Amino acid sequence: MRIGELAQRAGTSTRTLRYYEAHGLVRPHRSANGYRVYDEAELRVVREIRSLLAIGFGLDDIRPFVACLRAGNDSGDVCPDSVAVLRRKLAEVDDYLDRLGDVRRRLHDQLAHAIAQREETCLRTRGPAG
């Protein structure tokens, strides 16, 4: 399969596939004329990459998962390195959830305060009977 077909089947672009290759994640052969040739297994790899990117992983984080797939495992996350990354990412997400919760509270309070102030101003402007 050539790059265009893989791109279409993986739901991405040829540019993206070349980018993954440049970063060592996808490894095509080359046909006589220099065209990239991918075997079926690479489709699996590309889908794994896309799936992990979608939940916030960087390409560096993804490398162990690809290696795990290439090592013949049914899923990319059963190898020690992958598990380590999963643990780290889970911790990062938990951390981020905490901070985002704080931000939410601050936003909520600030909004409540602003609205209260506006009500007050409104009352003063129109008079207490307003």
Next chain:
Amino acid sequence: MRIGELAQRAGTSTRTLRYYEAHGLVRPHRSANGYRVYDEAELRVVREIRSLLAIGFGLDDIRPFVACLRAGNDSGDVCPDSVAVLRRKLAEVDDYLDRLGDVRRRLHDQLAHAIAQREETCLRTRGPAG
């Protein structure tokens, strides 16, 4: 007050202050020799900017808050435009919290699955009496 002093008092850099100015957020006068001169109120403005940046606002989002302060209000969030931004941001954060919660669940499940698989492999390798 000149740019160095303001930077120090606001806990930031001169580069940052010039950047804010280039984006219309801070407005110094100029002394005869061309130096930027800030009055005390600008310290307040810069602190507002920093505070909002820290909770994930972009400079564009912050502009209404600065305008609100400049209009003579005690806090930058009581004006209609600021309130609108606060509402929008709160919605964005809620949205992000939802998606991050999904991601967390997926990470957690994936991790649990990976560990279960490894246990199984381990047992098979060492034998059921392992």
Next chain:
DNA sequence: CTAAACCTTGCCGCCGACGTCAACGCAACC
């Protein structure tokens, strides 16, 4: 023979909030 549809490498653009020079001017002190 030519056009169309593939493919190749290479390089610039993007977003956003700055950091980090470069090359210069101004002010003050000894």
Next chain:
DNA sequence: GGTTGCGTTGACGTCGGCGGCAAGGTTTAG
């Protein structure tokens, strides 16, 4: 008058995951 420490503008670098374009080669269909 030389040094030090302020200030000025301008322009390029950063990070990451690509998009998009240029300038060419290959293959296939008509």
